[in-house]
Amino acid sequence: MSAQKRRSFKKKLEKYTSQRIALSVIDQKQKELDEECNTMIRTIKRTVAEAFVANTIASEEFYLISGNYFTKIEQEYLPAEIAMVKFSFENGITNKYHTYVAPENIQMGYQADAIEHSTNTHRLAVPPNATGERNYQRILNEMKRFMGEPTPILFTFEENIAMIKSFIRLFANSGNNDDIKVYPLHQLFYEIKVMTAKNSAMERPSFGSINIAKEHLRRYDCVLTAGTACAYHELDCGKHCPLSHVQHWAYILFHHICGDLNIKLISGEHSPCEGQSSRSAIASNVVTGLTARVDRVLSVQNDKDIPTLASRINRKRPGGALKSPKISTFDST
Numbered sequence: 001m002s003a004q005k006r007r008s009f010k011k012k013l014e015k016y017t018s019q020r021i022a023l024s025v026i027d028q029k030q031k032e033l034d035e036e037c038n039t040m041i042r043t044i045k046r047t048v049a050e051a052f053v054a055n056t057i058a059s060e061e062f063y064l065i066s067g068n069y070f071t072k073i074e075q076e077y078l079p080a081e082i083a084m085v086k087f088s089f090e091n092g093i094t095n096k097y098h099t100y101v102a103p104e105n106i107q108m109g110y111q112a113d114a115i116e117h118s119t120n121t122h123r124l125a126v127p128p129n130a131t132g133e134r135n136y137q138r139i140l141n142e143m144k145r146f147m148g149e150p151t152p153i154l155f156t157f158e159e160n161i162a163m164i165k166s167f168i169r170l171f172a173n174s175g176n177n178d179d180i181k182v183y184p185l186h187q188l189f190y191e192i193k194v195m196t197a198k199n200s201a202m203e204r205p206s207f208g209s210i211n212i213a214k215e216h217l218r219r220y221d222c223v224l225t226a227g228t229a230c231a232y233h234e235l236d237c238g239k240h241c242p243l244s245h246v247q248h249w250a251y252i253l254f255h256h257i258c259g260d261l262n263i264k265l266i267s268g269e270h271s272p273c274e275g276q277s278s279r280s281a282i283a284s285n286v287v288t289g290l291t292a293r294v295d296r297v298l299s300v301q302n303d304k305d306i307p308t309l310a311s312r313i314n315r316k317r318p319g320g321a322l323k324s325p326k327i328s329t330f331d332s333t
């Protein structure tokens with residue numbers, strides 16, 4: 001049988017799903033996902049093991065990322081807000097990055113979905129009324145500058161991975177973004193916990209399974225997140241703020257890991273400063289050497305740029321009346 005006939009014969013035998021997708025395509029996709037997952041686990045295990053061998057786990061720097069979106073169409077998300085933190089167990093959270101994103105428009109036919117999603121979650125004004133950074137290339141450049149070289153792995157909640165990858169694809173405008181890896185934080189958390197418990201001089205309990213790490217991260221604790229939301233979300237719905245998410249996750253890791261590493265928790269580094277709001281937190285970081293950002297950060301500190309709680313409650317349509325802060329907040333070096 002010729003190759004052409006074989007192909008034609010094979011095609012006739014091909015099975016399809018109800019959406020007319022060939023099962024062989026689904027199998028291939030699944031194989032690629034499995035391979036990607038195995039690579040991810042191997043990379044995380046190797047990173048953690050190497051840090052323990054070199055005795056640098058306490059000073060190793062990790063990066064967390066989270067975000068909000070306006071619309072989700074299949075695997076493509078339209079960004080609304082992004083936040084990252086850099087931390088080490090030794091020094092706590094050492095740097096933050098945060099920006100609002102203002103796409104020009106919502107995709108045709110998805111305006112109602114975007115408004116509904118915003119109303120139920122982050123409550124940011126929906127394009128074309130969104131305010132924030134409109135230049136995607138600039139956002140990507142700033143993210144890369146925040147991450148430094150070589151590009152570190154970004155960790156996030158498992159459910160956020162597709163969203164963050166989609167944001168990066170959009171910012172890169174189909175350009176090369178293969179160097180930015182986005183991996184699940186619970187996997188890193190679990191690997192570190194297992195290793196710290198094993199290597200600790202004292203008797204330390206480990207996690208019985210990886211699901212324990214996931215559950216710890218999933219718990220939203222108001223005490224841990226007090227004063228960590230961005231200026232806009234500080235007014236309400238802070239639990240939907242990505243700046244709050246990334247700090248919350250870091251604090252959870254500190255809580256469970258620092259003791260194993262014999263590191264004392266310091267308020268303001270391993271937990272929010274007592275009585276500190278996010279606005280004063282950002283301002284204080286600026287004062288410690290980020291003067292180039294003062295004007296931009298202070299423009300957000302100005303109360304007239306932040307919608308009041310009353311204006312949110314009184315508004316009729318989240319896509320129309322609600323205004324976002326005028327510009328992104330940054331806290332990067």
Ligand SMILES: [Zn+2]
Nearest residue numbers: 230233241242
């Ligand atoms: Zn926010």
